[in-house]
Amino acid sequence: MSTSVSLRPHVMSRIREFRVNNFRLYLGIFIIFVVIAMAALASHLTKFDPISQDLLSTLQDVTAKHFLGTDNLGRDVWSRLLYGGRTDLFLASIAVLAPFVIGTVIGAICGYFSGWVDTLVMRIADVVVAFPFYVLVISLVFILGNGVGSIFIAISLVSWVAYARIVRAETMIVRSKEFIEAAQTGGISNQKIITLHVLPNVITQAIVYAMSDIVLNIGVIVTLSYFGLGIVPPTPDWGRMIAEGQQFLAGGYYALTILPALAVVITSLGLSFIGDGLAVALRVKR
Amino acid sequence: MIPMNSGASTRKVLEVEGLQIVARIAGHDYIAIDNISFSVAQGRARGLVGESGSGKSLTLRAIMGLLPANVRVTSGAIKFQGQDLLAEGGKYRKSVLGTGISMVFQEPSVALNPVMKIGKQITDSLMQHSDLNRKQARERAIDLMDQVGIREANKRVDDFPFQLSGGMKQRVMIAAALACGPELILCDEPTTALDVTIQAQIIELFKKLRSELKVSLLYVTHDIGVVAELCDAISVMYSGRIVEQADDISKVFSHPHHPYTKALLSAIPRIDGPIQRLKGLDNTGPSLTQRSQELAPPMTNVEPGWQIAPFEFADLDDLWSASSHE
Numbered sequence: 001m002s003t004s005v006s007l008r009p010h011v012m013s014r015i016r017e018f019r020v021n022n023f024r025l026y027l028g029i030f031i032i033f034v035v036i037a038m039a040a041l042a043s044h045l046t047k048f049d050p051i052s053q054d055l056l057s058t059l060q061d062v063t064a065k066h067f068l069g070t071d072n073l074g075r076d077v078w079s080r081l082l083y084g085g086r087t088d089l090f091l092a093s094i095a096v097l098a099p100f101v102i103g104t105v106i107g108a109i110c111g112y113f114s115g116w117v118d119t120l121v122m123r124i125a126d127v128v129v130a131f132p133f134y135v136l137v138i139s140l141v142f143i144l145g146n147g148v149g150s151i152f153i154a155i156s157l158v159s160w161v162a163y164a165r166i167v168r169a170e171t172m173i174v175r176s177k178e179f180i181e182a183a184q185t186g187g188i189s190n191q192k193i194i195t196l197h198v199l200p201n202v203i204t205q206a207i208v209y210a211m212s213d214i215v216l217n218i219g220v221i222v223t224l225s226y227f228g229l230g231i232v233p234p235t236p237d238w239g240r241m242i243a244e245g246q247q248f249l250a251g252g253y254y255a256l257t258i259l260p261a262l263a264v265v266i267t268s269l270g271l272s273f274i275g276d277g278l279a280v281a282l283r284v285k286r
Numbered sequence: 287m288i289p290m291n292s293g294a295s296t297r298k299v300l301e302v303e304g305l306q307i308v309a310r311i312a313g314h315d316y317i318a319i320d321n322i323s324f325s326v327a328q329g330r331a332r333g334l335v336g337e338s339g340s341g342k343s344l345t346l347r348a349i350m351g352l353l354p355a356n357v358r359v360t361s362g363a364i365k366f367q368g369q370d371l372l373a374e375g376g377k378y379r380k381s382v383l384g385t386g387i388s389m390v391f392q393e394p395s396v397a398l399n400p401v402m403k404i405g406k407q408i409t410d411s412l413m414q415h416s417d418l419n420r421k422q423a424r425e426r427a428i429d430l431m432d433q434v435g436i437r438e439a440n441k442r443v444d445d446f447p448f449q450l451s452g453g454m455k456q457r458v459m460i461a462a463a464l465a466c467g468p469e470l471i472l473c474d475e476p477t478t479a480l481d482v483t484i485q486a487q488i489i490e491l492f493k494k495l496r497s498e499l500k501v502s503l504l505y506v507t508h509d510i511g512v513v514a515e516l517c518d519a520i521s522v523m524y525s526g527r528i529v530e531q532a533d534d535i536s537k538v539f540s541h542p543h544h545p546y547t548k549a550l551l552s553a554i555p556r557i558d559g560p561i562q563r564l565k566g567l568d569n570t571g572p573s574l575t576q577r578s579q580e581l582a583p584p585m586t587n588v589e590p591g592w593q594i595a596p597f598e599f600a601d602l603d604d605l606w607s608a609s610s611h612e
Contacts, residue, residue, distance in 0.1 A: 177396055178391050178393060178396045178397040179396065179397050179398055179399045179400075181352055181391070181397075182389070182391055182397045182398070182459070182462070183399075183410065183411075184350075184351075184352065184383070185350050185352070185383055185384070185387075185388060185389040185472075186383065186384040186388065186410055186411030186414070186462065186465075186466075187380065187381075187382075187383035187384030187385060187411055187414060187415065187466075188384070188410060188411055188414045189414065192414060196402070196410070197399050197402070200399075200401045200402065201399070201400070201401055
């Protein structure tokens with residue numbers, strides 16, 4: 001009993017320290033929570049269909065009816081922002097999963113076994129990295145054709161490399177640790193050593209990177225759509241909105257471009273904060 | 287030393303015969319250890335002592351198959367229960383790791399996985415070699431923790447390594463080594479990283495385990511005092527060779543024949559007898575790349591079960607510091 005009482009101040013100070021150090025994590029979670037809630041509850045937050053056109057009320061300023069105005073086809077901007085966020089966030093999060101899994105598994109295997117397989121895979125990775133990220137993704141989407149499917153495939157083909165490299169490097173560090181040798185002297189199979197001993201020690205880095213990778217994915221999706229290569233209209237999406245709004249900048253309709261751009265920036269910022277915060281929170285205690 | 291009814295069982299658990307290990311450094315091959323032959327009888331403990339770089343840990347790693355990529359066994363045999371561990375690319379070794387032979391490492395703080403509960407780590411190898419379910423494994427972990435003297439084992443079983451002190455971590459390592467009921471435990475300086483008082487506790491624990499479980503030990507250390515406490519046989523290594531070994535440790539302690547053994551023994555401070563200046567060894571052995579590459583000559587018997595390597599006094603002059611400094 002007495003130990004639990006004397007422990008308490010220590011535990012409390014630890015929690016406080018964690019909170020103070022992790023202000024960014026909480027801020028990031030708050031921002032992303034709001035963004036996701038807005039995207040998820042889009043149908044409750046607006047009564048307008050993001051696709052339906054109203055050619056009698058185009059390019060309106062803030063009105064009682066459309067509180068962020070309308071675009072050149074009379075579509076409600078607020079509604080398009082919400083539904084566009086839904087498209088982009090969903091696709092970006094899905095597109096992070098495949099590279100995360102593929103890259104982590106490949107990285108762990110390469111780092112653990114090294115040898116010629118490692119050399120081969122890492123040279124392939126070097127080839128992928130040798131091309132600028134956007135050039136590669138854009139050309140892949142160009143080859144595969146527009147649409148959600150090809151964005152997904154293009155991102156997966158390119159960004160597994162980053163996970164593989166991160167996890168491989170971490171695995172090589174962990175592999176030289178004595179507890180891996182200890183597991184080997186216990187006669188434990190390599191497969192089990194990788195899943196039970198290596199991965200829990202290296203996955204943190206991959207998770208932290210995944211947060212910034214979602215940011216990157218949002219960037220890619222928005223950029224592709226901006227170039228007309230990504231999400232096929234009329235599906236609402238931030239990139240398309242920026243591209244379409246752009247032609248009316250000269251006419252003084254700044255909001256059409258700035259609002260979706262702001263949405264991209266705020267979302268990315270929130271995810272970056274979470275990534276930073278997680279890097280601190282998930283640090284392995286030794 | 288633990289009294290043993292000697293002669294009751296002389297079955298050899300581990301036999302190392304003429305082991306030679308070569309390290310490749312910058313394109314050149316260097317003989318790291320040569321002509322290492324010793325055995326561990328069932329239920330007995332052999333101490334493998336020597337200074338840093340004498341090759342004692344390398345011998346241990348060769349037995350376990352943990353040699354670095356540039357180091358290889360070039361000749362000799364390592365037999366566990368009469369079967370060669372090195373045969374068929376270590377296939378047989380794979381089958382006895384954990385269940386027949388296990389190992390306790392020097393640094394418990396790095397030899398435990400920081401993100402795995404200690405209970406799970408203790409039964410990790412057990413889960414590999416049996417079909418216990420999780421609950422049974424947990425029970426077994428608690429039993430083992432009791433056995434190695436961890437109090438409140440049923441609470442501690444869910445702790446992570448960072449929540450434990452160094453001595454407790456070493457107990458966890460020992461529990462993990464015991465999990466599959468091995469016949470032989472290799473110990474790589476298991477008390478070196480610990481405080482002296484904790485050291486004494488761990489040695490007591492090893493003694494207890496020896497008498498209760500009849501497990502054989504190969505105990506690598508540079509601390510000859512620990513060997514005196516725990517082991518009944520001793521091999522003294524210097525510069526990649528065994529210089530003196532005996533199946534009866536007391537003989538070596540009372541009448542060391544090889545000058546290096548003499549020097550080692552005279553470097554131990556005594557609390558009885560007249561106060562005198564402590565003799566030390568001036569130099570450590572030559573580094574691997576500067577060693578003589580001649581093969582080790584065969585050892586000679588002082589009497590059955592007690593061998594020494596041939597020596598010339600000139601070779602060993604620089605070992606002694608004695609009173610020449612005053």
